[in-house]
Amino acid sequence: xxxxxxxxxxxxxxxxxxxxxxxxxxxxxxxxxxxxxxxxxxxxxxxxxxxxxxxxxxxxxxxxxxxxxxxxxxxxxxxxxxxxxxxxxxxxxxxxxxxxxxxxxxxxxxxxxxxxxxxxxxxxxxxxxxxxxxxxxxxxxxxxxxxxxxxxxxxxxxxxxxxxxxxxxxxxxxxxxxxxxxxxxxxxxxxxxxxxxxxxxxxxxxxxxxxxxxxxxxxxxxxxxxxxxxxxxxxxxxxxxxxxxxxxxxxxxxxxxxxxxxxxxxxxxxxxxxxxxxxxxxxxxxxxxxxxxxxxxxxxxxxxxxxxxxxxxxxxxxxxxxxxxxxxxxx
Numbered sequence: 421x422x423x424x425x426x427x428x429x430x431x432x433x434x435x436x437x438x439x440x441x442x443x444x445x446x447x448x449x450x451x452x453x454x455x456x457x458x459x460x461x462x463x464x465x466x467x468x469x470x471x472x473x474x475x476x477x478x479x480x481x482x483x484x485x486x487x488x489x490x491x492x493x494x495x496x497x498x499x500x501x502x503x504x505x506x507x508x509x510x511x512x513x514x515x516x517x518x519x520x521x522x523x524x525x526x527x528x529x530x531x532x533x534x535x536x537x538x539x540x541x542x543x544x545x546x547x548x549x550x551x552x553x554x555x556x557x558x559x560x561x562x563x564x565x566x567x568x569x570x571x572x573x574x575x576x577x578x579x580x581x582x583x584x585x586x587x588x589x590x591x592x593x594x595x596x597x598x599x600x601x602x603x604x605x606x607x608x609x610x611x612x613x614x615x616x617x618x619x620x621x622x623x624x625x626x627x628x629x630x631x632x633x634x635x636x637x638x639x640x641x642x643x644x645x646x647x648x649x650x651x652x653x654x655x656x657x658x659x660x661x662x663x664x665x666x667x668x669x670x671x672x673x674x675x676x677x678x679x680x681x682x683x684x685x686x687x688x689x690x691x692x693x694x695x696x697x698x699x700x701x702x703x704x705x706x707x708x709x710x711x712x713x714x715x716x717x718x719x720x721x722x723x724x725x726x727x728x729x730x731x732x733x734x735x736x737x738x739x740x741x742x743x744x745x746x747x748x749x750x751x
Contacts, residue, residue: 423660423661425710426691426710426711427692429706429707429710430692430695431692433695433700433703434694434695434699436496436497436498436499436696437696438499438503441497441696441698444488444681444698448681449485451481452481452482455475456474456617456624456625456628457617458474459474459475460617460624462474464617464618464621474624478624478625479627479629479631479635480632480635482632483632483636483639483679483681486511486515486632488507489512489515489522491696492504492507493508493519493523494693494694495694496694497697505519513602516582516606516629517581518585518588518598518599518603519602520594520595520598521599522588524594525589525590529543530663530690530693533644533663534650534661534666535651535652535654535659535662536657536730543643544645546728546730547728547730549731549732549738549741550732552729569641569725572637572641576633576637577634577637578633580637581632581633586599586603610622635680639680639684641724641725642716643668644667645724646721646724647724648714648737649665649667649730650666660691663690663691664688664691665687666690667686667687668687669684669685669686669687669688669704669713669715670686670715670721672684672717672721681697682701683697683700685701685704687704687713687714688700724737727739728740
């Protein structure tokens, strides 16, 4: 793997275009508010079945807003840093995510990606096979529950966006008052929706937030949890190799890319986070000219949810051992 050549190649896609950024920013907001308004009308005046498609659109629009906020945190959406910060703060109320803390925590995640000695900075915790074999019954049970895909997708988003972000990790390092102000603004936004659309408006907003949480956890899980991902320990860890090989590319279709702001091309993003989201897809496919890129489709993406433990000896993610294997290992 020619890291220098890849670095030089991806640098060509780091140029910011404020016109595209503004179109993506305000265009996504336009879809967000239109879906919220039409969904509220459909639920209040017609039937929940008619409202359901608008909830789906609103959920994906919420995910796109989060991706744009994530871009702002990397100063990669607009050409000027202060524009990114202003845009990020503006997005934070609608993504339910305090901007400054998200930026701080996410940059820690980038700094330690693929590092087995700093897994607390990952967005989904992964236990090694050796740790599992040494763990007691209670620890194993807790980890099994945590890695259960139904619970992770169903409750993970609810916990993250409605509880964890109200007092997120490292709040004291970034600013308690900022998070408190963000929480007040989120409550004000929910109150405004209720005043304008009643329970129908609030129901549409909450349902879309739950859906956005499921999509978000789905993406976050698969970004680093797939069979051929990359983990290592220092001093052997190469951060650039870990960024490129330890992050996935989910090739789930063009409409999925539109709905999720191209964030599924996560390998290129981790390798060079200065690339704006509106250039990630193009950069990833152009990379085939210098280095064949691995892409994960729907079948492999869904199958990856059965992979739970990092096998350091085999260098791959593996499922839980069978009961028979566990009895042999402890015998």
